[in-house]
Amino acid sequence: MSTEEDLKKAEEPTADEDADEAASSSGSEAPSALARSSGQDDAEAEAEAAAAHDHDEEGAMALQLGYQRFVYAAYMAGAMLVAFLVAKIGHVSWYRLGQWKPEFGEPKDEIVYTVAAVVGVLVALYYWRKPSARQYANEVAEELSKVTWPSRKEVWNSTTVVILTTLFATVFFALMDQFWKYVTDKIYSF
Structure with missing residues (x-):
């Protein structure tokens, strides 16, 4: 059961919503106010406001697509x-x-x-x-x-480990090959 406090909290806008409303209202009104104070026409100010609004919609569209753009x-x-x-x-x-x-x-x-x-x-x-x-x-x-890609440092470290391990294994098996060649030559030379 919900208490009256829970219901009031649900109805009240959160701090994030308040910040979003303030940013959207100030973002759309600021170009026109700035244009009027600098002496531009109202038509130019409206054009700038419309361009800013279109830019915001394009950014929102890119965010809405999410992983769908990969599809x-x-x-x-x-x-x-x-x-x-x-x-x-x-x-x-x-x-x-x-x-x-x-x-x-x-x-x-x-x-x-x-x-x-x-x-x-x-x-x-x-x-x-x-x-x-x-x-x-x-x-x-x-x-x-959902994949998390490694950072540049992680890739560098992993690559270094792989290269060093490969070099170590190459040297080790080359030495083992020479050792067994020496042993077999001694055995078959009798």
């Missing part, structure tokens, strides 16, 4: 990969067909590339509209967004 990039990369493969296969097929039937002639790149681009887009759209494929892509992107 879009993956579908785009997939479409380009399919188009590339179709273009190469189409070019080779046309070339072979031209050798077999000379009336086909040399491959026409503008036709091959156009068909390849259309096939790439259609494949990407097919998998985009397929709910299971899109859900899988979303889940992969969401999990990858």
Whole structure:
């Protein structure tokens, strides 16, 4: 059960919300007030305020996409990969067909590339509209967004450890090889 204090706290805006409201109100009014004090037209001040508002919306849109932007990039990369493969296969097929039937002639790149681009887009759209494929892509992107990447120092330290361990193992096994060569030469020389 909630007490009256809990209900009042829930209704009161938090300090973060107050700061956000203050920043948004001061951010949108400040350019116009500044413009008026410096002698600019009201039209110029409104244009600056609109540009600042548009910039805020673009930043909010980038934050709203989150890991979803990686899903879009993956579908785009997939479409380009399919188009590339179709273009190469189409070019080779046309070339072979031209050798077999000379009336086909040399491959026409503008036709091959156009068909390849259309096939790439259609494949990407097919998998985009397929709910299971899109859900899988979303889940992969969401999990990858949780990955913590190592810092530069951590990468440097890990690389140093790997290189030193590799050098140590190389020297150790080279010495062991020479030792066993010496032992076997002594055994077989009798």
